[in-house]
Amino acid sequence: MATPADPAPIAVIFESRMGADPAGYAEMAERMEALAAEADGFLGMSSARGPDGLGITVSYWRDEAAVRAWKRHVEHEAAQRLGRERWYAEYSVRVARVLRAYDWSAGEAPPD
Amino acid sequence: MATPADPAPIAVIFESRMGADPAGYAEMAERMEALAAEADGFLGMSSARGPDGLGITVSYWRDEAAVRAWKRHVEHEAAQRLGRERWYAEYSVRVARVLRAYDWSAGEAPPD
Numbered sequence: 001m002a003t004p005a006d007p008a009p010i011a012v013i014f015e016s017r018m019g020a021d022p023a024g025y026a027e028m029a030e031r032m033e034a035l036a037a038e039a040d041g042f043l044g045m046s047s048a049r050g051p052d053g054l055g056i057t058v059s060y061w062r063d064e065a066a067v068r069a070w071k072r073h074v075e076h077e078a079a080q081r082l083g084r085e086r087w088y089a090e091y092s093v094r095v096a097r098v099l100r101a102y103d104w105s106a107g108e109a110p111p112d
Numbered sequence: 113m114a115t116p117a118d119p120a121p122i123a124v125i126f127e128s129r130m131g132a133d134p135a136g137y138a139e140m141a142e143r144m145e146a147l148a149a150e151a152d153g154f155l156g157m158s159s160a161r162g163p164d165g166l167g168i169t170v171s172y173w174r175d176e177a178a179v180r181a182w183k184r185h186v187e188h189e190a191a192q193r194l195g196r197e198r199w200y201a202e203y204s205v206r207v208a209r210v211l212r213a214y215d216w217s218a219g220e221a222p223p224d
Contacts, residue, residue: 011125011208013170015158019218046127048160048168056160056168058125064211081222090217096123096208099176105202106131110193 009043010067011098014057016083016091018049025087032079039073041066060098067095121155122173123210128195128203130165137199144191151185153178172210179207 018025029047036042041062049055061067070076083091102111130137141159148154153174161167173179182188195203214223 010211011123011206013123013125015170046166046168048162048166050160050162054158054160056158056170058127058168058170084216084218084222088216088218090215092213092215093223094123094210094213096210098206098208099122101204101206103202103204104196104200106196106200110196111205 009098010061010064011096012059012061012067013094013096014059014091016055016057017089018053018055019087019089022087028079028082028087032076035073035075036070039066039070041069064095121210122176122179123208124171124173124179125206125208126169126171126203128167128169129201130161130167131199131201134199140191140194140199144188147185147187148182151178151182153181176207 033045033047036045036059043060043062045057045059047055047057059070061070104111145157145159148157148171155172155174157169157171159167159169173182216223
């Protein structure tokens, strides 16, 4: 799971619902994940998609400038366009500032 | 999907990885979702869990007081404890303030 950083990073919460035809989607998603991981200010990413087709991806960034640069990355922009044309029925994006974070692993005491 | 609100709400990003035995988990998760939906200041919730066992739930709240009250809800506290004892291998919680949000549905123009 992604690691919180100080100063508090920015979280980008991307929720999407797939349309009828997922052909080619997995490859694009994998490519975008690899590309984001190379981007300046990238801190981590988690993704889950359930059997109902709702997916949530949360990516973490150093600051808002890094988020904007990733949003405007030319290959990412092409993927966003393709996503609207081919794959997604709907999506939402929320950009949020992390105020606090805590983690727990089996065997540890409760985090608070 | 959850609807953004003005003033900007608080997002609680809960990531979890399941342990070996999921017995009873689905019922508990369903109960917590119903209970949260009745809580003061609750604005919405989205959940996804992939085949690798990583789940992401994002809930949206009116303000930090509502988040704190939900965290301390007696039945929710019992569920958190049970989660650590029985179901989760690890989890993380991030509380974040939503700075901006946009949504897109098929047929609409791009959101920006």
